[in-house]
Amino acid sequence: MSEYVPDERTVKSEYILEVKNLKKYFPADRGLFGRVKHFVHAVDDVTFEIKHGESLGLVGESGCGKTTTGKVIVALEVPTDGEIILDGIGIEEYAVDGFKEYHRKVQMIFQDPYESLNPRMTVFDIIAEPLNIHGIGNLKEREEKVAELLQEVGLTPPSSFMWRYPHELSGGQRQRVAIARALVLNPTFVVADEPTSMLDVSVRTGVMELMMKLREIHNMSYLYITHDLAVARYMCERIAVMYLGKIVELAETEELLKNPIHPYTKALLTAVPVPDPEYKKGEPDIMGSVSKPVDPPPRCRFYDRCPIRTERCAKEDHPPLKEVAPDHFVSCYEVSE
Amino acid sequence: MPVLSVRDLVMHYKTKMGYVKAVDGISFDLNAGESLGIVGESGCGKTSVSMTILRLLPDNAEFRGGHVYFNDGSGEVDLVTLPEDEMRKYRWKGISMIFQAAMNSLNPVYRVGDQIVEAILNHYPDTTIDEARKKVAELFELVGLDPKRMDQYPHQYSGGMKQRAVIALALSCDPKVIIADEPTTALDVIVQDKILKEMKKIQKKLNMAMIYISHDIAVIAEVSDKIAVMYAGKFVELADSITIFKRPRHPYTFGLMSSFPSITGEKKKLFTIPGEPPNLLNPPKGCRFAPRCFNATEKCRREDPPFLEIEPDHYLACWNPVKREGEEK
Ligand SMILES: Nc1ncnc2c1ncn2[C@@H]1O[C@H](COP(=O)(O)OP(=O)(O)OP(=O)(O)O)[C@@H](O)[C@H]1O
Ligand SMILES: Nc1ncnc2c1ncn2[C@@H]1O[C@H](COP(=O)(O)OP(=O)(O)OP(=O)(O)O)[C@@H](O)[C@H]1O
Ligand code: SF4
Ligand SMILES: [Mg+2]
Ligand SMILES: [Mg+2]
Numbered sequence: 143m144s145e146y147v148p149d150e151r152t153v154k155s156e157y158i159l160e161v162k163n164l165k166k167y168f169p170a171d172r173g174l175f176g177r178v179k180h181f182v183h184a185v186d187d188v189t190f191e192i193k194h195g196e197s198l199g200l201v202g203e204s205g206c207g208k209t210t211t212g213k214v215i216v217a218l219e220v221p222t223d224g225e226i227i228l229d230g231i232g233i234e235e236y237a238v239d240g241f242k243e244y245h246r247k248v249q250m251i252f253q254d255p256y257e258s259l260n261p262r263m264t265v266f267d268i269i270a271e272p273l274n275i276h277g278i279g280n281l282k283e284r285e286e287k288v289a290e291l292l293q294e295v296g297l298t299p300p301s302s303f304m305w306r307y308p309h310e311l312s313g314g315q316r317q318r319v320a321i322a323r324a325l326v327l328n329p330t331f332v333v334a335d336e337p338t339s340m341l342d343v344s345v346r347t348g349v350m351e352l353m354m355k356l357r358e359i360h361n362m363s364y365l366y367i368t369h370d371l372a373v374a375r376y377m378c379e380r381i382a383v384m385y386l387g388k389i390v391e392l393a394e395t396e397e398l399l400k401n402p403i404h405p406y407t408k409a410l411l412t413a414v415p416v417p418d419p420e421y422k423k424g425e426p427d428i429m430g431s432v433s434k435p436v437d438p439p440p441r442c443r444f445y446d447r448c449p450i451r452t453e454r455c456a457k458e459d460h461p462p463l464k465e466v467a468p469d470h471f472v473s474c475y476e477v478s479e
Numbered sequence: 480m481p482v483l484s485v486r487d488l489v490m491h492y493k494t495k496m497g498y499v500k501a502v503d504g505i506s507f508d509l510n511a512g513e514s515l516g517i518v519g520e521s522g523c524g525k526t527s528v529s530m531t532i533l534r535l536l537p538d539n540a541e542f543r544g545g546h547v548y549f550n551d552g553s554g555e556v557d558l559v560t561l562p563e564d565e566m567r568k569y570r571w572k573g574i575s576m577i578f579q580a581a582m583n584s585l586n587p588v589y590r591v592g593d594q595i596v597e598a599i600l601n602h603y604p605d606t607t608i609d610e611a612r613k614k615v616a617e618l619f620e621l622v623g624l625d626p627k628r629m630d631q632y633p634h635q636y637s638g639g640m641k642q643r644a645v646i647a648l649a650l651s652c653d654p655k656v657i658i659a660d661e662p663t664t665a666l667d668v669i670v671q672d673k674i675l676k677e678m679k680k681i682q683k684k685l686n687m688a689m690i691y692i693s694h695d696i697a698v699i700a701e702v703s704d705k706i707a708v709m710y711a712g713k714f715v716e717l718a719d720s721i722t723i724f725k726r727p728r729h730p731y732t733f734g735l736m737s738s739f740p741s742i743t744g745e746k747k748k749l750f751t752i753p754g755e756p757p758n759l760l761n762p763p764k765g766c767r768f769a770p771r772c773f774n775a776t777e778k779c780r781r782e783d784p785p786f787l788e789i790e791p792d793h794y795l796a797c798w799n800p801v802k803r804e805g806e807e808k
Binding site for chain 2: 168170182201202203204205209210253254256257296298299301302305306309310311312313314315317318335336339340341342343344345346347348350351369371372373375376399409410411413414415416417418419420421423426428431432433434436
């Protein structure tokens, strides 16, 4: 089935994806009557690029805006402000065909496989649907393709999974169906939102190897959202750390893990659990516990919880991302100046 | 005296292609104040075990036998024998559950805070709404949610926020046992660390028992007193956590424990257990792990090894276990 490879790509830009000053605000009020007065600043002026064939890891606090960033990129949410450019072409230009072409190139693996799979479709229908929509292959070819993917994500034998419904699958099995569906068209860019969060090491390794293999063959790129830094280490060339709607640190993976600079990144690395019941982990150096993204005051977003804050951090607006070492960007007054 | 005593639990799912043997003879004891971790491959039956205990099974599930003895101090009851309306009294207040799927607990059309208020009012009818809302605000703080967002709907929450709301709900009625099914998959490590610590505190305070189901061995190492390793619908090893981590005897446990990806040190080659995950419609004869086992013998492929206590509080199902250091066999 040579049609599966939608290559013949004429690369238009150095980057597969450019995100410029992206903002997404949600109304936070009950909002039944009258004007909305308060907003959740889910994504608040975020800028990054991803090269062809590159994977960028996106990590950060639960609720900091990772999924929202992903949804805006795949055109499921309309940005409040900012630009999304896919391979040199602004996302708005894809609106002409209702984003059909865009969704052939760009896919999202959703965070919650209990909510994202259509309960009335069989595993086969779910995975083959994108092939259907784009008129690729005949029935037999589609069955072969689906079986091949099921095998590769460890749902074996494929014949025993193909005709089941999502409610007849375990959490991690659903997650793998969602992955197979997103990859079936060989997209050029995938937003993978915690794609392996329910998988044990052994099964997860197989899935990550598949994602890496497809990346090699098709020169794909990923925005890989994860809480698992060991996974990010394996999958991603660079990692961006997000806190309350802002990217606070961005660097090459090994550099970030060895030499974290932002106080939030440091706290995050200290809190990584260690698989040893006798090991006593350090306390992450972070204050308070609840972060509040509703109408954040104009100062460093990490101020309330920061162990090294000074008066300046409260007086000035959120610090800009600055290059503190080659390709290592940090947004913090105390460490980046 | 255990608060929960599960014996020979068997539950299969009926499908067009035959029976999925998801729970196939599970036994364990859980004492008050104790934490049991259950680990095992995706699809091995962990969620099914908890749903069978709570009797929250889908239509195509067939309960085939076994007992679930529950004793909160007021006498032992076998939950499998209770009529549904009796059973309901034990759910949430006796045994509560943090579901792997947040949507199993949160109703999309009600505000998140109201749902927890309602749970509290149901089980503590003397509470006023204001008291209940205050308790919910406290629970929100405890799981790291902004109490101001109590009046939002589930779809306005991020994945991890929903998961935290479900944890708050499970804690709201001071249960005797909590079954937490992958409770922290959507949480960053700082929030996860905080919540696991808070749950430990509450557990101590109320002398509550916990069952943690997780694929994340590092999380299990932190929270469990003892660990059950599950493979293809059966427990294959059960012992205190240090034994499981440091001196495992089952070849599957050994494989699970011997390699983890980490963020420090050399970037190791990633670990897989050779071969394919078992087909629960038609599981391998003999030991279900035999086709993937480095120690398998003829006997393993022929006969199913029994789950036996090989030393005090250490249970194992294996014909040819991993040798201990200095041991001939
Ligand atoms: N539809 C919506 N309406 C209102 N608020 C929303 C909506 N979607 C997301 N939010 C809010 O935006 C913020 C960012 O949410 P998002 O889902 O992007 O977080 P996340 O980083 O993916 O978190 P997690 O790791 O927990 O999944 C959160 O405060 C969330 O409550
Ligand atoms: N309603 C159902 N009908 C048929 N089979 C089912 C049903 N629910 C689950 N199964 C199957 O039963 C087995 C056990 O499922 P279960 O959800 O208990 O796994 P699990 O160990 O919790 O996995 P995970 O870690 O991926 O959540 C799986 O192989 C699954 O495909
Ligand atoms: S019984 Fe045999 S096949 Fe099964 S785990 Fe033990 S050695 Fe391996
Ligand atoms: Mg998310
Ligand atoms: Mg499960």
